[in-house]
Amino acid sequence: MIPPWTPDEMMTVAAARLLWDRCVCFVGIGLPSAAANLARHAHAPDIVLIYESGTVGTRPDVLPLSIGDGELAETATAVVPLPEIFAYWLQGGRVDVGFLGAAQIDRFGNLNSTVIGDYAHPKTRLPGAGGAPEIASNARQVFVVLKQNPRSFVSRLDFRSSAGFLEGGGARARMGAPGAGPQVVITDLGILRPAPDTDELRLVARYEGVPVDRAVNATGWPLRIADHVDVVAPPTDEEIGVLRDLHERTRAAHSRRVRVPY
Amino acid sequence: MALMTLPDAVRRHVKDGQTLAMEGFTHLIPFAAAHEIIRQGRTDLHLVRMTPDIIYDQMIGAGCARALTFSWGGNPGVGSLHRLRDAVEQRWPRPIEIIEHSHAGMAASYTAGASNLPFGLLRGYLGTDLPRVNAQVKSVTCPYTGESIATVPALRPDLTVLHAQRADRSGNVLLQGILGAQKEAAMAAKELLVTVEEIVDRLDAPMNAVVLPGWVVTAVACVPGGAYPSYAQGHYSRDNAFYLAWDEISRDRDTFRRWMDAHVLGVPDHAAFLKSLGVAAASREPQAGEAR
Numbered sequence: 047m048i049p050p051w052t053p054d055e056m057m058t059v060a061a062a063r064l065l066w067d068r069c070v071c072f073v074g075i076g077l078p079s080a081a082a083n084l085a086r087h088a089h090a091p092d093i094v095l096i097y098e099s100g101t102v103g104t105r106p107d108v109l110p111l112s113i114g115d116g117e118l119a120e121t122a123t124a125v126v127p128l129p130e131i132f133a134y135w136l137q138g139g140r141v142d143v144g145f146l147g148a149a150q151i152d153r154f155g156n157l158n159s160t161v162i163g164d165y166a167h168p169k170t171r172l173p174g175a176g177g178a179p180e181i182a183s184n185a186r187q188v189f190v191v192l193k194q195n196p197r198s199f200v201s202r203l204d205f206r207s208s209a210g211f212l213e214g215g216g217a218r219a220r221m222g223a224p225g226a227g228p229q230v231v232i233t234d235l236g237i238l239r240p241a242p243d244t245d246e247l248r249l250v251a252r253y254e255g256v257p258v259d260r261a262v263n264a265t266g267w268p269l270r271i272a273d274h275v276d277v278v279a280p281p282t283d284e285e286i287g288v289l290r291d292l293h294e295r296t297r298a299a300h301s302r303r304v305r306v307p308y
Numbered sequence: 309m310a311l312m313t314l315p316d317a318v319r320r321h322v323k324d325g326q327t328l329a330m331e332g333f334t335h336l337i338p339f340a341a342a343h344e345i346i347r348q349g350r351t352d353l354h355l356v357r358m359t360p361d362i363i364y365d366q367m368i369g370a371g372c373a374r375a376l377t378f379s380w381g382g383n384p385g386v387g388s389l390h391r392l393r394d395a396v397e398q399r400w401p402r403p404i405e406i407i408e409h410s411h412a413g414m415a416a417s418y419t420a421g422a423s424n425l426p427f428g429l430l431r432g433y434l435g436t437d438l439p440r441v442n443a444q445v446k447s448v449t450c451p452y453t454g455e456s457i458a459t460v461p462a463l464r465p466d467l468t469v470l471h472a473q474r475a476d477r478s479g480n481v482l483l484q485g486i487l488g489a490q491k492e493a494a495m496a497a498k499e500l501l502v503t504v505e506e507i508v509d510r511l512d513a514p515m516n517a518v519v520l521p522g523w524v525v526t527a528v529a530c531v532p533g534g535a536y537p538s539y540a541q542g543h544y545s546r547d548n549a550f551y552l553a554w555d556e557i558s559r560d561r562d563t564f565r566r567w568m569d570a571h572v573l574g575v576p577d578h579a580a581f582l583k584s585l586g587v588a589a590a591s592r593e594p595q596a597g598e599a600r
Contacts, residue, residue, distance in 0.1 A: 075385055098411060099333050099486045111548040112384030114334025114486045116541055127487045127518075128333055128358075129415035137412070137431050156435075160408075165441050171396045173382025173389075175438065176359075180412040183434040209435025222455070223434050304547040306533040306582050307589050 049255060051281050053234035054193075055289060056253050058084060059281040061145075061191045061232040070094040070142045072135075072181050075113045077191045078145035080292070081232075083109055087288045096135060098177040100126045109296040132177070136184050139224065144185030146178055146208065147192050150200050153246050153267050155190065155210025155228035157182065158203040165205060175207040182208035187229040194233035194264045201267040211245035218245065235261040237278065241270070251276040309479030309522040314529040314578070317501050318344045321467055321527060325374075329356040329418075329465035329497065330363060333488025334384060334546070337363050337538035338471040340531040340578035341503050346370045347573060356465055358414050358489060362537065362554050365389040366572070368404060369564050375405040377463070379414045386551055390558040400561065408442050413460045418489045420462035421496030432458045468497035471535045472520075473542060475504045476511040479522030485541030491518055499526040503534040505543050533582050547587065 051059075061081035065071060067090040073082045075097075083106065086093045094103050099114035103123030110118050119125045126135070135141065148157035149172050159178060163169030182188055188210075192198055210228045211218045218227050228247075231238040236258075237251040248270040249261050254277055262269045281289075312320075322328065322345050330338050342363045345353075354375040355364055362383065367373055369391030381392050395404040409417065416428030429448065439445040439458075447456045470490050472483045481502050483490060494500050502520070507530045513519050522528075537554075539546040557567045571584045582588035 099335075099488070101486065110385070111551060112334045112546065114384075114488070115548070116335070116485070116539055116545055119335070119485050119541060125486060127491060128411070128489050129419050129492055132412035132415055132430070160437075165437075168397060171381075171388075171393045174378070174380050174408060175410050175436070176380030177411040179410040179434070179436045179438065180430070180432045184431060206435070206437045212435050218435070221435055224431065300548040300552065303549060304537075304539075304545050304587060305589050306536050306544045306587050308532040308579065308582065 049280065051286055055281060055286060057191065057193070057232055057234040058289060059285045060237060060253070060278050061189065062088060064189060064230060064232070065090055065093055065143065068092050068094065070096065070140060072096045072098070072141045072144045072185055074146045074178065075110070077147050079109055081191060082145055083292060084285070084289050087292060088285055096131065096141065098128065098131055100128050100131045102126060102135065107295065108299040109292060111300050132180060136180060139184070141185040142187070144181035144188045144225070146181060146188060146190050148190065148208070150198055150203050151190060151192060151231065152200060152203050154212060154214045155231065155240060155247055156203055156206050156212065157190065157208040157210065158205045160205040160207045162204050178208040182210070182227070183223040183225060185225045187226045190228050190231045192233060194235045194261060196264060196266045199265040199267070211240060214245040216245070235264055246270060248272045249275060251278050253278050254280050309525045310527050311477070311479065311507070312527055312529055314340060314344050314503060314531050315348070317527045317529045318348055321499055321501050322348070322350050324350055325352045326466040327354040327356060328467050328469065329463070329493045330469045331357060331488055331490045331493040332471060332535070332538065333358060333486055334361070335486040335488070335538060336471045336483065336490070336535050336540060337361060338469045338503055338534060339363055339536060339538060340534035341469045341471070341501065342367055343572045343578065343581060346372060356463060358411055359384070360389060360392055362389070362551065365391040365558055366568065368392055368395050369401065369558070370568060371401045373404055374402070375407065377407040377409070379409045379411045383551060383554060386555050391564060394561070407444065408438060409445070409460065410438065413445065413458070414463070415489050415492070417460045417463040418492035418496050420460070421464045422492045425462055427459045427461050429457045429459050463496055465493065465497040467499045467501060468493045469501045470494060471503045471540070473504065473540055474506045474508050474511065475502065475528045476508055479525045479528045480511050481520040481525055481528065482511050482513045483518045483520070487518060491520070494520055495524070500524060501527045501529070503529050503531040505532055505534065505540050506530065531578050533588070534578055536582060536587065
């Protein structure tokens with residue numbers, strides 16, 4: 047039977063559920079932004095969303111295409127300069143959750159969003175790190191959301207744009223990073239968390255209808271499985287409804303022609 | 309401060325080989341100024357910008373740049389900047405040196421430049437490969453706590469170019485909305501050129517607003533719509549549909565060149581650019597099949 051939701055929707059819903067009301071969340075664009083706004087519309091109306099453009103406590107009605115769409119500013123509690131958002135708010139220790147995506151992740155939650163191939167002669171030049179390196183080190187904890195396949199879940203990153211647990215075994219703590227690092231990775235196949243002793247990501251939950259083997263086969267290293275693997279509850283009608291409405295409003299808004307009044 | 313036309317401002321203040329920062333974080337991106345720089349054929353520029361965005365994709369694809377200092381080089385929410393990628397991956401239309409930072413690192417660089425400090429510092433770049441590929445990223449030991457803190461050299465652009473909502477006749481400039489690192493880039497620069505939506509008799513800036521006084525501004529040019537397809541809060545919205553369309557326009561070298569010929573090189577000024585895209589309120593809708 048084909049479930050009445052897509053793997054992407056399941057991933058977004060599972061990620062949104064991990065955010066709590068009044069949590070201060072520094073949001074990356076794309077999948078993190080969709081999940082954070084779903085949380086705000088569903089179960090966490092007073093979540094504080096911060097985007098790196100300097101919008102604090104923003105409440106957009108549609109998902110922003112860019113990190114600095116006008117609606118983010120119009121609906122924010124405060125709009126502050128960009129140097130301040132990184133210095134006072136992120137580095138200042140005000141952020142509970144840094145919510146990131148990436149092109150590649152390794153078994154210790156280190157992230158690559160910079161290049162595929164050699165840096166000087168890349169096969170694919172990706173956009174780069176942006177705000178992620180300091181979000182990854184300074185937020186109290188980090189959530190990562192990305193699709194799971196052998197190209198994204200790799201045994202060795204081509205470039206480390208943001209630090210997770212480095213080589214594991216407490217290396218991150220020894221480096222002196224202020225935040226606790228990637229405490230959860232949400233994919234389209236399940237949920238991973240670091241093991242307390244080794245810091246290595248383990249599969250701790252799967253989605254209904256997705257066998258553990260699929261996650262194992264989609265991972266470019268021998269994926270460890272927790273002793274007990276939870277099954278994540280499927281999306282509720284409300285969650286799916288809110289998410290689809292959000293995407294529908296977003297599509298309509300982003301295809302609207304803009305007129306310059308001159 | 310001198311009030312002048314944009315072509316005159318570019319002729320006088322933008323020089324081949326300069327280190328040029330055109331800031332504006334998604335908002336208030338000075339597209340009109342960039343197009344005039346392309347039309348006047350400036351080259352060998354060291355372009356500096358946190359997010360190269362479509363503005364530098366166009367300048368890089370047009371061959372204006374020898375180097376790029378940046379911290380995130382994508383088409384926001386869409387994907388790659390294809391002209392930047394082509395320059396880095398295939399050295400087309402010319403090789404480009406890249407100096408890559410994180411956002412927080414670049415913000416600290418501008419702040420240091422504005423503050424006349426030799427370097428900026430931050431709890432940054434921890435455990436990343438960026439210091440390995442960017443020799444500018446170093447560290448100091450804190451004299452009070454003994455901690456190691458990352459450092460980045462001050463950024464001092466020869467010229468910073470901004471777009472803002474308005475200026476008065478004395479060249480006092482008011483910026484509102486998402487600010488990015490515009491004030492820092494302005495104060496760090498040796499010269500500052502600002503395009504504005506309108507020139508007003510009275511600025512009427514609220515207390516604590518971001519105002520760049522006329523005596524720190526080198527030149528002001530009035531260019532309505534000058535941030536399009538980016539936006540000017542209170543005037544017009546970001547054209548997200550254009551940012552989505554740019555993915556196709558820029559993917560292929562010939563398509564890109566044809567678009568630039570039709571809408572940038574082949575038009576005299578920004579008003580004509582807006583008309584050519586059918587986004588000016590007074591202009592017609594583009595016809596089916598017409599490049600937009």
